[in-house]
Amino acid sequence: MDVIGIVCNAAKPAAVEVARTLVRELDARGLRVVLTPEAAAAVGAPDRSRPFPGGWHGVDLAIVLGGDGTLLRAAKAASPLGLPVLGVNTGHLGFLTEMEASELLPSLDGILSGDWQVEERMMLRARVMRGGQEAMGGEALNDAVIARGTLARMVHFTARVGAIPVADYAADGVIIATPTGSTAYSLSAGGPILHPGLSVLLITPICPHTFNARSLVVPGGEAVTVELHDPGEVLLQLDGQTAGPLLPGDEVVVERAPQVARLVRRSPFRFYDVLRRKLAEPQRIIGTSFGG
Incomplete structure (x- = not known):
C-alpha cells in the first residue's frame, strides 16, 4: 500500500485534529498522502490537495473521518473508482463507520498491511x-426520496415495477431504499429491516392516506418507476441531499447502480449482532442507517 487518501468533515474540529495526526503518522511510515481540498485546507496542507474523486486515481485506500453522512458521501463518490473506504467515527453516532477515532492509531499498522476485507x-x-429526456439524476447508498417540500399537502403518485403498476399512493412521499438504507428513513416510516447483503429495492410510502399501503420489496434487477401526478413543490432527495424539484408528469426511475460501495471491515461483518445491539437503543437509530 503506497498512497492513502484522507476525507474529513472539515466542520468538525475532532475530525480535523484526527486528520492532522493521521497525516503525521502516515508521513512517518513513508507513505504518500493526499487529501480532499476541504481536508487539505482544514489541516493546513494545501500541497496535498487533490480533487475528489477525479484526482484520486492510484489511491489504495480512502480513510474517512466524520460521521455516517460524511461516509455516505465519500463512499458514493469513491464507488466509480472501486476505491475501498474505511469509515472512522469522530462524532456522536456512527453506525456505518467501522471504528471509533480512538481505535484508528492502534489499528493503523494492521490496516496498512492489508489486514482487512472489503x-x-x-x-x-x-x-x-x-x-x-433525462432531466437530472444521481446515485445513492441509502435511498432516493420523493416527497413534498415546505407545503403541508399530500403527493399523489403511481409506482410501477418494470411495466406493471403496483400502487397508487396519496402520501407525504415515497422512499426507494437499498438494504443498507432500510435502517434509515425507511425504518422510521414503518418499513422492514433488510440484510445489507441482499440485492433488492424497498418501496416505502411516507405517511400514506390509507390503512392498506405497505412497503414492498422487489428484486434488485427490476426498475422502480414513480410517476408524479400533482402540481406543487415536490423534491427528489438522494441520501438526504436535494437533487432538484419535480414537475407533474415527471417519472423517477430507480434501479440498481452499476457500481457498488466498497466498505473496509477489519473482521467479517456480523449484521445480526449489530441489529441486536442497535435495536436495544431504539431512540438512537431512527433515521440513521446502522448497516455497519
Missing part, C-alpha cells in the same frame, strides 16, 4: 425522465 454494498441510481 464488504460490497449495493447502491441505486435515480433518473428523472421529463418529456422523454
